[in-house]
Amino acid sequence: xxxxxxxxxxxxxxxxxxxxxxxxxxxxxxxxxxxxxxxxxxxxxxxxxxxxxxxxxxxxxxxxxxxxxxxxxxxxxxxxxxxxxxxxxxxxxxxxxxxxxxxxxxxxxxxxx
Amino acid sequence: xxxxxxxxxxxxxxxxxxxxxxxxxxxxxxxxxxxxxxxxxxxxxxxxxxxxxxxxxxxxxxxxxxxxxxxxxxxxxxxxxxxxxxxxxxxxxxxxxxxxxxxxxxxxxxxxxxxx
Numbered sequence: 001x002x003x004x005x006x007x008x009x010x011x012x013x014x015x016x017x018x019x020x021x022x023x024x025x026x027x028x029x030x031x032x033x034x035x036x037x038x039x040x041x042x043x044x045x046x047x048x049x050x051x052x053x054x055x056x057x058x059x060x061x062x063x064x065x066x067x068x069x070x071x072x073x074x075x076x077x078x079x080x081x082x083x084x085x086x087x088x089x090x091x092x093x094x095x096x097x098x099x100x101x102x103x104x105x106x107x108x109x110x111x112x113x
Numbered sequence: 114x115x116x117x118x119x120x121x122x123x124x125x126x127x128x129x130x131x132x133x134x135x136x137x138x139x140x141x142x143x144x145x146x147x148x149x150x151x152x153x154x155x156x157x158x159x160x161x162x163x164x165x166x167x168x169x170x171x172x173x174x175x176x177x178x179x180x181x182x183x184x185x186x187x188x189x190x191x192x193x194x195x196x197x198x199x200x201x202x203x204x205x206x207x208x209x210x211x212x213x214x215x216x217x218x219x220x221x222x223x224x225x226x227x228x229x
Contacts, residue, residue: 009153034217043117043203043220044156090155092218101146101207101218105155 002027004093006104014112019063019078021107023091026072033074034092035065038106044090050074061085086111115140119204119221126191126198126228134189134224136204143208145187146218149173150201159202162187191226199228 007022025031032051036044048059055067061084065076074091091104117138126132138145144163148156158171162181176195181187191198202225205218 032217036218036220041201041223041225043119043222044205044218045220046217049217100158100161103156105153 002029002031002093002095002100002102004091004102004104006089006091006107008107009105010108010110012110012112013081015083016080019076019081019085019109021076021089021091021109023074023076023104024072025074025091025093027093027095029095032094033065033067034094034101035059035063035074035076036090036092038088038090040087047076047089081109081111083111083113085109117204117206117219117221119202119224122222122224124224124226126226128228129193131190131192132226134191134202134204134226136187136189136221137185138187138204138206138219139185140206140208140219141184142206142219143184144206145181146205146207147171147177147179147187147189148203148205150203150223156203159189198226201225 003026005024034049035047037047038044047063048057050057050067058064063078089107092101094101120135146161147159150156157173159177160179162168168181178190201223203223204221207218208216
């Protein structure tokens with residue numbers, strides 16, 4: 001069975017400080033992992049994805065994530081938060097066999113000026 | 114530009130009425146999906162389709178119906194049987210990766226349905 005747990009429902013950071021959004025997953029197969037961002041009343045936009053290549057994945061807008069199989073984690077980081085990063089972030093897992101996607105419940109990121 | 118178009122963006126419905134949300138994609142993707150989003154609950158899968166003229170129920174299909182007559186189109190009908198239809202609805206599509214279904218989801222901008 002596949003599942004995703006986002007460990008924080010809300011994260012607040014000051015502008016210019018690092019961002020860490022935590023995601024743990026459970027998968028019976030080799031997973032693909034994704035981070036998406038959603039601004040209010042908008043669709044989801046892909047930030048980055050892991051599909052069994054390099055374990056450190058770089059995405060758009062300065063975000064990156066590291067796949068750690070031993071810890072079943074895929075945490076999202078950014079060295080310096082910008083006001084425009086304030087949004088909802090979703091961690092998603094997928095497996096090759098079923099073409100289905102499993103979503104975490106989301107982390108709301110607030111950036112304090 | 115390739116992408117997914119959802120319409121309408123905002124829709125109001127009276128109780129007892131059926132409404133249809135449109136989703137069109139020009140990405141040539143095989144698979145299409147409908148998700149429902151409620152505050153604090155993430156995304157829940159309503160229906161998905163991997164090929165024309167075939168679709169499967171997701172986790173919360175009751176009160177919804179879909180069709181997939183064309184590869185580009187996957188409309189969702191919210192029927193009067195859906196007890197709490199007020200929500201944000203998202204359509205998405207995906208394609209096969211090099212080794213199978215590992216391609217990411219591409220999303221439309223969403224449709225917000227409000228029942229009056």
